Amino acid sequence: MIPFDYRRATDAEAAVDLVHGHPGATFLGGGTNLVDRMKLGVSEPEMLVDVSRLPYDTVEPLPGGGVRIGSAVPNSDLAAHPLIREQYPVLSQALLAGASGQLRNLATTGGNLLQRTRCVYFQDVTTPCNKREPGSGCSARGGYTRQHAILGASQACVATHPSDMAVALAMLDATVQVQGPDGSRKIPVAELHRLPGDEPERDTVLGQADLITAVDLPELAMATRSTYRKVRDRASYAFALVSVAAALDVADGTVRQARIAFGGLAHKPWRAARAEETLRGAPATEEAFRAAAEAELAEATPLADNAFKVPMSRNTLVSVLRDLA
Amino acid sequence: MEAEIALTVDGTRRSLSVDTRTTVLDALREHLGATSPKKGCDHGQCGACTVLVDGRRVTTCLSLAVAHDGAEITTAEGMADGRELHPMQRSFLDHDGFQCGYCTPGQVCSAVGMLAEAEAGWPSAVTDDLTAPVELDEAEIRERMSGNLCRCGAYSNIVAAIRENVR
Numbered sequence: 180m181i182p183f184d185y186r187r188a189t190d191a192e193a194a195v196d197l198v199h200g201h202p203g204a205t206f207l208g209g210g211t212n213l214v215d216r217m218k219l220g221v222s223e224p225e226m227l228v229d230v231s232r233l234p235y236d237t238v239e240p241l242p243g244g245g246v247r248i249g250s251a252v253p254n255s256d257l258a259a260h261p262l263i264r265e266q267y268p269v270l271s272q273a274l275l276a277g278a279s280g281q282l283r284n285l286a287t288t289g290g291n292l293l294q295r296t297r298c299v300y301f302q303d304v305t306t307p308c309n310k311r312e313p314g315s316g317c318s319a320r321g322g323y324t325r326q327h328a329i330l331g332a333s334q335a336c337v338a339t340h341p342s343d344m345a346v347a348l349a350m351l352d353a354t355v356q357v358q359g360p361d362g363s364r365k366i367p368v369a370e371l372h373r374l375p376g377d378e379p380e381r382d383t384v385l386g387q388a389d390l391i392t393a394v395d396l397p398e399l400a401m402a403t404r405s406t407y408r409k410v411r412d413r414a415s416y417a418f419a420l421v422s423v424a425a426a427l428d429v430a431d432g433t434v435r436q437a438r439i440a441f442g443g444l445a446h447k448p449w450r451a452a453r454a455e456e457t458l459r460g461a462p463a464t465e466e467a468f469r470a471a472a473e474a475e476l477a478e479a480t481p482l483a484d485n486a487f488k489v490p491m492s493r494n495t496l497v498s499v500l501r502d503l504a
Numbered sequence: 505m506e507a508e509i510a511l512t513v514d515g516t517r518r519s520l521s522v523d524t525r526t527t528v529l530d531a532l533r534e535h536l537g538a539t540s541p542k543k544g545c546d547h548g549q550c551g552a553c554t555v556l557v558d559g560r561r562v563t564t565c566l567s568l569a570v571a572h573d574g575a576e577i578t579t580a581e582g583m584a585d586g587r588e589l590h591p592m593q594r595s596f597l598d599h600d601g602f603q604c605g606y607c608t609p610g611q612v613c614s615a616v617g618m619l620a621e622a623e624a625g626w627p628s629a630v631t632d633d634l635t636a637p638v639e640l641d642e643a644e645i646r647e648r649m650s651g652n653l654c655r656c657g658a659y660s661n662i663v664a665a666i667r668e669n670v671r
């Protein structure tokens with residue numbers, strides 16, 4: 180690890196100022212991903228600006244409906260919060276499906292969203308990787324691809340986004356509050372992460388000095404019956420092969436609205452707009468659920484080791500929707 | 505770069521000067537001689553470095569010491585009251601909840617932190633009803649302790665030891 184300067188910010192503007200105009204600076208949350216990358220030599224910041232003690236540590240109802248989650252709220256406290264457990268169970272479940280009890284006590288909401296891919300080649304500085312070193316090549320193509328993408332990948336990069344929480348947030352139409360050098364703005368979580376295209380080094384639409392201050396959940400009645408299901412290589416404490424976040428509004432056997440997002444399949448949480456469209460007004464039957472899943476996965480392009488993800492994501496979605504109906 | 509920090513470890517306040525790169529785990533082991541937290545993987549994957557910080561269980565290998573200036577840390581060693589073992593430590597002995605013992609300090613700290621979480625009503629990934637009171641059966645204990653690996657595979661006795669402390 181290279182030496183670095185450590186600063187603790189007192190407020191959001193001071194944090195942004197410290198990072199702005201200092202190309203080697205970056206924000207520090209709980210450190211559970213950034214410090215790991217620094218140990219591996221994958222990230223080499225010269226200055227860390229600690230934002231974990233900023234006063235963004237509460238979960239509160241918004242005046243017009245919905246809930247605001249401060250960016251410094253630990254994953255464990257968020258999962259256990261009564262408002263989230265009762266009104267957005269999918270979010271509690273997604274958080275509880277990630278990492279371990281002692282990591283969730285450290286990990287922050289902002290850091291979880293911006294954690295980077297666990298592609299083994301990205302994490303190994305001895306192998307070429309376009310995300311870590313633009314233009315060096317992608318070692319996953321022709322390499323080990325069990326964990327990699329089947330949707331939205333590019334020639335340059337086939338990595339997946341590792342966060343479980345982000346999949347639930349994308350399904351819920353949550354928005355991220357950002358404080359940047361030019362003031363504050365809002366970005367839908369579903370538009371925060373990018374597809375790799377020919378710039379896989381950019382995970383998100385954020386700039387280097389953009390600080391996440393909060394995540395807002397909209398008021399959403401159907402979210403009280405929402406769920407998260409994660410399929411992985413071990414029963415616990417492993418990243419997703421495939422995951423599904425979903426909510427379903429059914430009346431008289433007909434689907435009024437479905438909301439679906441996949442994890443483990445793409446460079447970003449994958450909002451399944453086609454499956455949602457297929458289900459609108461359809462009967463709440465297993466055939467309809469299967470047709471919706473197939474519509475979404477029609478353009479899947481599996482790699483050498485991950486063709487299993489196509490039937491696995493289809494079957495997981497069908498079983499989640501069957502349970503919700 | 506050096507930084508001056510203070511940590512309270514097992515009830516004693518200690519001031520120290522650390523390179524900013526130092527993790528809480530290395531500060532405890534290398535600077536303060538508190539060697540009960542163990543370095544297994546150094547990447548957050550095994551739980552051997554688990555301690556309680558301000559009462560919450562956390563891994564220490566991915567936490568920077570400078571970022572934890574002022575923290576109150578309890579290690580497995582500090583759980584005993586003089587020569588009187590903490591009930592969780594006693595149960596690990598009674599149930600043979602270990603073989604080589606390398607993962608044990610982390611297991612004990614994690615188990616104590618986990619029981620406090622369950623008492624506060626926190627659900628887990630295997631809790632069916634997220635709003636019901638928590639019942640710590642075997643499946644719940646296994647899920648909640650999944651962040652602590654044991655290469656000796658003493659899991660069934662670890663679960664038995666922890667169960668004895670469930671109220």
Ligand SMILES: Cc1cc2nc3c(=O)[nH]c(=O)nc-3n(C[C@H](O)[C@H](O)[C@H](O)COP(=O)(O)OP(=O)(O)OC[C@H]3O[C@@H](n4cnc5c(N)ncnc54)[C@H](O)[C@@H]3O)c2cc1C
Nearest residue numbers: 208209210211212213277278287289290291293343391548
């Ligand atoms: C062994 C292990 C297993 C794991 N398993 C899972 C899993 O199954 N599912 C899952 O979802 N996650 C998993 N995780 C990842 C874990 O959830 C993340 O490491 C964690 O959420 C990151 O949060 P943090 O606060 O520690 O972020 P940090 O490591 O502090 O930061 C992560 C990134 O976000 C940036 N950042 C932090 N806060 C802000 C902010 N407010 N504004 C702008 N930028 C910011 C940092 O600059 C950094 O680039 C696992 C981690 C480990 C070590």
Ligand code: SF4
Nearest residue numbers: 298308317336337338
């Ligand atoms: S998939 Fe992406 S992150 Fe992995 S080696 Fe290829 S370019 Fe790097």
Ligand code: FES
Nearest residue numbers: 544545546551565
């Ligand atoms: S040494 Fe910290 S988790 Fe393994």
Ligand code: FES
Nearest residue numbers: 603605654655656
């Ligand atoms: S007792 Fe040996 S690793 Fe657990």
